[in-house]
Amino acid sequence: MRLLFASRGAPGPWILAAVLVGAATVVAWVLLTYRATEERLVSTEPARVLADPQLVALARRLAAPVYREHCASCHGAQGQGGHGVPALADAEWLYGNNPVGLEQIVLYGIRSGHPRARNLTDMPGMGRSGQLTDAEVEDVVQFVLQLSGQAADAGRASSGRQVFYAKGNCFDCHASDARGVTDYGTPSLRGPHWMYGGDHDSLYRSVYDGRHGLCPSRAHVLSALEARALAISLHEGWSK
Helix, strand or coil: CHHHHHHCCCCCHHHHHHHHHHHHHHHHHHHHHHHHHHHHHHHCCHHHHHCCHHHHHHHHHHHHHHHHHHCHHHHCCCCCCECCECCCCCCCCCCCCCHHHHHHHHHHCECCCCCCCECCCCECCCCCCCCCCHHHHHHHHHHHHHHCCCCCCHHHHHHHHHHHHCCCCCHHHHCCCCCCECCCCECCCCCCCCCCCCCHHHHHHHHHHCECCCECCCCCCCCHHHHHHHHHHHHHCCCC
């Protein structure tokens, strides 16, 4: 009876040790597999990452806390944007929705002062600088109101069209169809999405005073893995 009781009692030390070693082996395997997947996310060409559901899912998981800490305070919890801050949850992207370009912006920013930031253009104060008179500013505002389907003074809009394509040289950045140029990061002037507002007074301020928004560089605080994950997640959007 003593032998039977002993055989059915608590496992011996060697059994416990074997269980612990087995558990540790499983944990190590899981961690190594996860780490290898992280390395694939960074080293794989972004276009191929997008075709790999496992890597996209990993990017989403990693990006969520990064976005909350570094992006949500300006762009909103759901990427809705705000006054002077572009939305990240709609179909309008100033610089396009290419994950390579998004990763560049995540790391280096826009007009941030970093040498690799997007710095090509900004909106000059055309009235404040004297390039346009007050009347010409009003004319071009009326033209933009007309372009975007809002109530506008037809006569002044006609004059504003001349300013847009001639003296103001507005088409050079906003394109001949006024739909913006992603290489420059210039917005469409046809609505319905407006960074600083599409009403008369907001448009007047934009033309007269200019706009000089920036996105800070995060290269000093984000790892390559975090930047890649955030870029992929932003590309995929909130609705997917």
